[in-house]
Amino acid sequence: MSDNQSGREGVSTLTDGTSISRRKFIAGSAATAVTAGLAGCGGAIGGSGSSGGETVTMLLTPGTPGDIRPRYEPVLRMLNDKVDGAEVEMEVPQNYSAIKPALESEQAEIGMDDVTLISNPDIMDVYGTNVTDGSAFYFSMMLVPLDSEIEKRTDVEGKTWAFADRLSTSGSIFALYTLQEAGLDIGEAPEEQPNDFEGSWTDHNQAIQRVANDKADGATTWGGNGFPHVPEKFESEFPERVTEKSSFLGDVGTEQPELRPIWFSFPIPKQPWYARQTWESPVKEEIGEVLRNSDQETISEYYPDDYDTDNPAFTTLRDTSMETYEPVIKRMNAVGIDPAA
Incomplete structure (x- = not known):
C-alpha cells in the first residue's frame, strides 16, 4: 500500500494556476442542469410551503437517493423541529453540475459541497465545515x-x-x-x-x-x-x-x-454547508445557528429507530474559511478544472 503522500501532500499552498492550462468543464451545461440534474429527487423545489411556512430546499451531496436520504434524516428532523416558520426538504441532485444552477436560479437555498462553493464563493454564505464522529x-x-x-x-x-x-x-x-x-x-x-x-x-x-x-x-x-x-x-x-x-x-x-x-x-476537509446569498429570510441564520449548535447528544435525539449509527452524516459544523479548501482548489487547477467555469 502506498503511503508516499503523507509529507508531500500535507497542507498545500494555493497556486495561482498561471502555468496551468485550465479547461471550462461545465460550460454550456447550466441551461439543462437545473431541471435534469434535480429530476427524480422527489419533493417540491423552492417556493413557499403551504403547511409549515417557508419551504427551504437543502441539496444533499449527489449520490444514490436511497442511500443518501436516510443518512441525513436526523438533520431534516432536527431542523423542522427547531426552526420555526420553515419546512425543510431534502433533494438529491443527480450530479454536482446541477447544484450551482439550482442555487443561482433560486430553486434551492442550501448546499453542502466544496466544488460548488469554490466555483463562486461570493454568492454563498458559509455555515461551516461538516463534522461527524468528532472528525472534520x-x-x-x-x-x-x-x-x-x-x-x-x-x-x-x-x-x-x-x-x-x-x-x-x-x-x-x-x-x-x-x-x-x-x-x-x-x-x-x-x-x-x-x-x-x-x-x-x-x-x-x-x-x-x-x-x-x-x-x-x-x-x-x-x-x-x-x-x-x-x-x-x-x-x-x-x-x-x-x-x-x-x-x-x-x-x-x-x-x-x-x-x-x-x-x-x-x-x-469535509464538505462545507452554505446558503445562497440571495436568500433573504430570518430562517437563514436560524438554520445556521441550529446546525452550529448541534452536538452528538442533540442530533442523536432525532435518529430514527433503524438509523445506522456507525455511518452518521452529521454531528455539528465547525467554523471554516476558503483557506480550508485550498488543497482542493490546487488539485482542481492541476487537473484542468476551472472552479469559476
Missing part, C-alpha cells in the same frame, strides 16, 4: 480486488478505472491528481478519456460495483463508502493519518465485495 476530515482511496496485480499508483497504467462523479473531490479530482503526480498522462480527464488508462465516471456506489462485476480493474471512492469493503486484516496497514482522523473505521469489513486499498489521500 475524510479520505479519498483507491481499491482493487484482493488478487489484483495492482500494488501502487503507477500500476494503473493500461488498466480500466472506475471513478465517482466527474466533479467529486474524493471520487475523481484527488485520484486524477495523484495519478498525474505519479507520472501517468491523464489527458483531458475528467472531461475526456485519460491517455494512459481507461476511465469511467458514475457515482461512488457504482464505481465499487463496476469492480465487483469485472468492468473495472479498480475504483476510487471516499472512505465512508470504501472502508466497508476492506477486510479487517488490512486495517493494521492503514497510514497513521487515516487511523487518527477517519470517522468510518468502524465500518471496516462489513460489506461485499472485499477489496484491497492501494492508496489513501491526505485528510480532506
Whole structure:
C-alpha cells in the first residue's frame, strides 16, 4: 500500500494556476442542469410551503437517493423541529453540475459541497465545515480486488478505472491528481478519456460495483463508502493519518465485495454547508445557528429507530474559511478544472 503522500501532500499552498492550462468543464451545461440534474429527487423545489411556512430546499451531496436520504434524516428532523416558520426538504441532485444552477436560479437555498462553493464563493454564505464522529476530515482511496496485480499508483497504467462523479473531490479530482503526480498522462480527464488508462465516471456506489462485476480493474471512492469493503486484516496497514482522523473505521469489513486499498489521500476537509446569498429570510441564520449548535447528544435525539449509527452524516459544523479548501482548489487547477467555469 502506498503511503508516499503523507509529507508531500500535507497542507498545500494555493497556486495561482498561471502555468496551468485550465479547461471550462461545465460550460454550456447550466441551461439543462437545473431541471435534469434535480429530476427524480422527489419533493417540491423552492417556493413557499403551504403547511409549515417557508419551504427551504437543502441539496444533499449527489449520490444514490436511497442511500443518501436516510443518512441525513436526523438533520431534516432536527431542523423542522427547531426552526420555526420553515419546512425543510431534502433533494438529491443527480450530479454536482446541477447544484450551482439550482442555487443561482433560486430553486434551492442550501448546499453542502466544496466544488460548488469554490466555483463562486461570493454568492454563498458559509455555515461551516461538516463534522461527524468528532472528525472534520475524510479520505479519498483507491481499491482493487484482493488478487489484483495492482500494488501502487503507477500500476494503473493500461488498466480500466472506475471513478465517482466527474466533479467529486474524493471520487475523481484527488485520484486524477495523484495519478498525474505519479507520472501517468491523464489527458483531458475528467472531461475526456485519460491517455494512459481507461476511465469511467458514475457515482461512488457504482464505481465499487463496476469492480465487483469485472468492468473495472479498480475504483476510487471516499472512505465512508470504501472502508466497508476492506477486510479487517488490512486495517493494521492503514497510514497513521487515516487511523487518527477517519470517522468510518468502524465500518471496516462489513460489506461485499472485499477489496484491497492501494492508496489513501491526505485528510480532506469535509464538505462545507452554505446558503445562497440571495436568500433573504430570518430562517437563514436560524438554520445556521441550529446546525452550529448541534452536538452528538442533540442530533442523536432525532435518529430514527433503524438509523445506522456507525455511518452518521452529521454531528455539528465547525467554523471554516476558503483557506480550508485550498488543497482542493490546487488539485482542481492541476487537473484542468476551472472552479469559476
